[in-house]
Amino acid sequence: MKIDILVPEFEPVPGAVIAWRAEVDAATWRLSAHQVWEHGGRLIALWAADTGRSPSVHLALVFAGRLLWLSLPVKGPEPEYPDLSDLFPAAARMQRAVFDLVGIRARGDLVDKRRWLRHGAWPVSEFPLRRGFDAGRRFDPVADDYAFVRVAGDGVHEIAVGPVHAGAIEPGHFRFSVVGERVLRLEERLGYAHKGIEKRFETLGVHDGYRLAGRVSGDSTVAYAWAYSMAAEAAAGLTPPPRALWLRALWLERERIANHLGDLGHIGNDAGLGFALAQFSRLKEDWLRSNQYAFGHRYLMDRVLPGGAAVDLADDAMMRMRDDIVRVRGEIARLRVIFDEHPGLQDRLVGTGRVTRELGERLGMTGLAARASGMPLDLRSSFPCAPYDALQPRMVVHEGGDVAARTALRFDEVIESLQCCGRILDGMPEGNIATLYPTPEEGAVGIGWVEGWRGDILIALETGSNGALRRVHPHDPSWRNWPVLEHAIIGNIVPDFPLINKSFNLSYSGQDL
């Protein structure tokens, strides 16, 4: 099928989210991306695989209301493909990761050839996601000298922080160029948490990969396990029973609320209001205990699996779920008034770390941060799969683009998700919570795409023989938002960085893989 102005013939990849797939040559790869870019489409993910006769690069785009999946087989001892980072800046790091892992180089005048995920753990001649690579191999560490971009000028100096940080957060390195206290430039260096997740998937079966998927970024375990299961179900041509889908939505919204509660406390704390952390962390604790009580895990790990759901909702747990909604709604309303009326707090939040809509669109920002900059992106509304087609949550959008907007958005989304939880409890269909997951055919593919609390999580999967996994690429929204953070800090003062960083709260593990 033709899609709009695009050249390739697309085939549907069936599933809860339909992806339109086409195999292309290098020229069509570049032309299609250019056309999508020209007409306001977006890049979701770029990755590579070495599964077929030759390695291939893959691209997920959104265009004309559809999810497109382009695949470009590449050949030769030093395979290449056309660079897309001039169109979609977020592609730059993905392309660097593609080279580090699969050894396929983007070709273009402006290509950043520095490594990204590799650091010193394996040499430049080795590519862990190549087919013959033995995952158990251990290399002597190579020197890890990394060429940061230097900013020259009168009075400019550098501040380097990380990879180990002052707070209990994930590892990453930030290099600030500052004059006085003002930040002229921030350069991030990530990849410290790279632990070989994609290679690990290759040792698992399709039916049990959900556990690893749920640990790509632990704070989004429900979203990842759902995206994985969606992809696995697509590959097997299976639709889970309705009750399983409604349970998944309940968990996804509960995960969103838990993370938003945590973030609201930390944002308040980083802006000098310790009271906020005490209050919100107490609310979050109660919320997690309800998860434990009702579903047997505080973060709901391993509750979503291919074929359905692992636990059901008992009657007494239903009561507790309803009580939670009423209680948190009341507490949130009171705390919101305190936030809004606190001049010292507002002074720290308003205008800090601002990202305009224009900048966000150019950089390809997504998820929660995008909605706080006026970009109406939320899969639950724009690509609703069951049960969101029935739930119809209201998309929350704010215009400010600053820490204040990302804070207000979280307040609003908590309320909206609480309402959504109420509708789920009211409408929960009866019936089984799982169907037996069959062994999918060799070479089957599937896509899963789920709006986690941070943004949209995409998982592309291909099966091997006898129910093995041949290739899984989990894609965190943080890939697209980390580069935005580098811009959000410009012109702000260094002491505001923790606050701005927290207002995005991006995943390191999710992008380091």
Added chain:
Amino acid sequence: MYRILRQIARTGIVSETPPRPDEAYRLLSARLRAEVLRSFAGALSIRHVDAGSCNGCELEIHATSNPVYNLEGLGIRFVASPRHADMLLVTGPVSRNMETALRRTYDATPAPRLVVAIGDCGCTGGIFGESYASAGRVSKVIPVDVAVPGCPPTPVQIIQGILTAIEVRAAS
């Protein structure tokens, strides 16, 4: 201000009784216990190091500081530099990209120092195991006193692990 005070009054005290140490978590016996007690003088400073976790363990480490578990109330606090720390709380399988940073942090922590490995990953490498990118469990890279399993371990288990590491048995 009035609203804040009213909210604090409404919330009341939610802290629960802290858990007891659990000897099952101990790996190294009686390591420098006497010195540890002397140097800590009733207050313990912890430096957290994420050596490659999925960030799930971090969520529960944060939770230990919430008003319900109130870790600070036990005289235990998180500090920003290893030089101020008595204990390292290490999560994750150690990614090879973090091996050097973890060793350096350990070396920068003044002796006697305690190391508590958190989570299935910290204990065994967990679901990520060992590979070209993961060195596996924390004790493959630095000496570990106490290892707390769980994916992630609960705040109570984490606090038990910390207390186990500093506890001196009355008998010894």
